[in-house]
Amino acid sequence: MKGLYNKRTGDVLIWLLLLTMPYWVGWVGGYTSLGTRVLVLGLAAMSLNFLLGFTGVLSFGHAAYFGLGAYGAGMTIKYLVPSTPVGILVGVLVGTVAAGVVGALIVRLRGVYFAMVTIAFGQVFYFIAFRWNSVTGGDDGLSGWKRLPINLGFHTVDILNNDKAFYFMVLACFAVAVGIMAALLRSPFGRTLLAIRENERRARFLGIPIERHIWLSWVISCLFVSLSGALYALLNNFSDPHNLHWSQSGDFVIMAVLGGMRSFWGPLIGAAIFVVLQDYLSSMTDNWQSFIGLFFVLVVLFFPRGVLGIIKRKVTQ
Amino acid sequence: METPVRCGLNRRMTQLILYNVFNGLIIGAFYALMALGLSLILNLSGVINFAHGGFLAIGAYIAYTLMPHIGFWGALVVAPFLTALIGIAVERFLIRRLYGRDPLYSLLLTFGLAFIFEDGTRYIYGPQTLPFAVPDWLNQPLSSQYFFLTGYRLFMVVLVVAVVIGLFFILNRTRLGMRIRAGTGDLETVSVLGVNVRVLRSLNFGLGIFLAGLAGVLAAGMLGLQPTIGSTLIMPSFVAIIIGGLGSLPGTLLGGLLIGVASGITGVFLPSASEAVIYVMMALVLLVRPQGLLGEEGRTQ
Numbered sequence: 001m002k003g004l005y006n007k008r009t010g011d012v013l014i015w016l017l018l019l020t021m022p023y024w025v026g027w028v029g030g031y032t033s034l035g036t037r038v039l040v041l042g043l044a045a046m047s048l049n050f051l052l053g054f055t056g057v058l059s060f061g062h063a064a065y066f067g068l069g070a071y072g073a074g075m076t077i078k079y080l081v082p083s084t085p086v087g088i089l090v091g092v093l094v095g096t097v098a099a100g101v102v103g104a105l106i107v108r109l110r111g112v113y114f115a116m117v118t119i120a121f122g123q124v125f126y127f128i129a130f131r132w133n134s135v136t137g138g139d140d141g142l143s144g145w146k147r148l149p150i151n152l153g154f155h156t157v158d159i160l161n162n163d164k165a166f167y168f169m170v171l172a173c174f175a176v177a178v179g180i181m182a183a184l185l186r187s188p189f190g191r192t193l194l195a196i197r198e199n200e201r202r203a204r205f206l207g208i209p210i211e212r213h214i215w216l217s218w219v220i221s222c223l224f225v226s227l228s229g230a231l232y233a234l235l236n237n238f239s240d241p242h243n244l245h246w247s248q249s250g251d252f253v254i255m256a257v258l259g260g261m262r263s264f265w266g267p268l269i270g271a272a273i274f275v276v277l278q279d280y281l282s283s284m285t286d287n288w289q290s291f292i293g294l295f296f297v298l299v300v301l302f303f304p305r306g307v308l309g310i311i312k313r314k315v316t317q
Numbered sequence: 318m319e320t321p322v323r324c325g326l327n328r329r330m331t332q333l334i335l336y337n338v339f340n341g342l343i344i345g346a347f348y349a350l351m352a353l354g355l356s357l358i359l360n361l362s363g364v365i366n367f368a369h370g371g372f373l374a375i376g377a378y379i380a381y382t383l384m385p386h387i388g389f390w391g392a393l394v395v396a397p398f399l400t401a402l403i404g405i406a407v408e409r410f411l412i413r414r415l416y417g418r419d420p421l422y423s424l425l426l427t428f429g430l431a432f433i434f435e436d437g438t439r440y441i442y443g444p445q446t447l448p449f450a451v452p453d454w455l456n457q458p459l460s461s462q463y464f465f466l467t468g469y470r471l472f473m474v475v476l477v478v479a480v481v482i483g484l485f486f487i488l489n490r491t492r493l494g495m496r497i498r499a500g501t502g503d504l505e506t507v508s509v510l511g512v513n514v515r516v517l518r519s520l521n522f523g524l525g526i527f528l529a530g531l532a533g534v535l536a537a538g539m540l541g542l543q544p545t546i547g548s549t550l551i552m553p554s555f556v557a558i559i560i561g562g563l564g565s566l567p568g569t570l571l572g573g574l575l576i577g578v579a580s581g582i583t584g585v586f587l588p589s590a591s592e593a594v595i596y597v598m599m600a601l602v603l604l605v606r607p608q609g610l611l612g613e614e615g616r617t618q
């Protein structure tokens with residue numbers, strides 16, 4: 001009973017913090033677009049964790065679908081339809097379809113091999129974005145476009161110039177995505193994923209079609225990652241080939257681990273810590289890459305359960 | 318009038334293709350050296366060593382630092398051993414703690430190390446490409462018609478072949494190699510039979526890193542030195558392992574050579590696709606034979 005109560009308060013607290021973020025982030029030395037970045041990358045890390053923490057499948061290639069979402073949104077707005085919602089939709093669609101195809105090829109692999117193949121497949125899209133200069137802008141990234149105000153019919157939301165309006169648009173997308181993921185995890189489907197995580201062989205003996213479940217979990221996870229990629233491109237008014245690169249995938253995984261893989265909100269907290277740290281380090285030193293690397297090593301050695309994992313343990317003790 | 322022109326064209330085309338096939342073989346030999354080391358470590362310890370490219374760079378830069386003192390040949394011999402020692406130290410103090418935990422953690426650890434190694438070499442030696450001089454007599458083209466066949470490239474191929482033969486000799490004929498192979502199959506049983514598994518894993522890790530260091534010295538001689546030299550070679554090495562077959566060293570070797578040649582030939586006709594083609598090959602292999610060309614059934618599960 002007590003655990004349930006705690007969980008409820010935690011949820012309420014997080015939503016309250018998120019809803020009021022633009023109004024207090026300045027006091028703690030941040031700025032609104034930093035808060036938006038936390039939210040977007042947090043969504044990516046939470047989507048990855050749907051697969052990593054709740055299905056027990058190790059993907060190290062989620063940046064590919066993040067980047068596809070980003071390029072899908074950017075290229076749609078730049079070349080096809082100057083509309084923000086259409087851009088987001090196309091971005092999500094492109095990322096999800098690619099994930100569906102790749103997923104079908106790799107669901108039979110497990111563990112480190114699955115990780116390796118996801119990394120390698122991610123690089124295909126990186127090289128396409130990198131090489132196809134005339135369309136994607138190559139190494140320089142896709143620029144020369146901007147997110148556009150959203151016309152609701154009765155009211156136009158100026159997400160371009162109003163940072164706060166954009167934050168709340170992102171928060172709305174975040175809420176929908178997170179709500180769907182939470183509902184899925186509570187459904188019989190989600191329980192089955194947990195069963196697969198805990199003991200795949202037993203789940204198979206029970207007649208659960210493992211491959212189909214892992215494929216679905218992979219596609220759902222990639223769908224929301226592409227959503228966050230599209231939002232990330234809108235945030236920066238720019239798509240960067242680095243968004244597709246395997247080092248970005250590593251960032252997502254460390255966010256999930258840092259916050260706590262076994263908890264629903266953990267990756268969001270991990271993303272907040274990681275984004276703030278990266279922002280701080282890159283303004284302090286040219287060698288921030290080394291420090292990020294060191295941070296990875298320290299987290300793995302001394303902090304493998306993540307922030308929420310440790311808190312949970314303290315509470316139960 | 319027409320025939321000589323076409324003859325010339327044909328000859329030039331043949332030359333171009335030969336050039337690219339040969340180049341592909343050399344690049345493939347690099348991939349294979351890298352991938353063999355990765356594979357050794359992956360098979361015995363279940364660790365994807367993301368820092369493998371970083372170790373390659375370390376080997377190259379050690380050779381660069383030593384060369385003024387002990388010459389090219391000295392550096393070629395010493396640098397890989399020093400790299401292997403660094404590798405063994407990393408295994409002893411960092412990676413060993415993570416055996417038996419979710420492979421996610423060792424992956425993240427080596428991922429962080431890769432960042433540190435790349436940035437560290439950039440910090441010490443600068444981001445620019447440094448020249449790495451090989452002995453002059455090795456740089457002479459061997460034939461005027463096949464201008465691309467310099468002594469150095471031929472030497473590299475010969476050396477890689479020798480090293481690979483040496484590696485398979487160690488694995489098949491020595492006690493250490495037999496234990497590594499046995500451990501790959503069933504580490505627990507090997508341990509119960511009285512083999513010190515910790516030492517075995519350390520040595521195996523060192524052996525893998527030795528190959529990375531050697532590849533680093535050779536690559537430096539051909540491409541010059543850059544902090545990113547390793548990270549550009551690591552992804553194709555992953556592909557080589559997947560194509561060749563998970564858990565199979567001959568497969569890894571085959572995979573490395575295959576993708577090298579394939580990207581070389583693609584480079585003739587469609588240069589911009591020369592990187593993507595290896596991933597297409599990987600997709601095809603996974604579609605037809607998920608365990609890879611020479612992979613054993615069941616290892617992937």
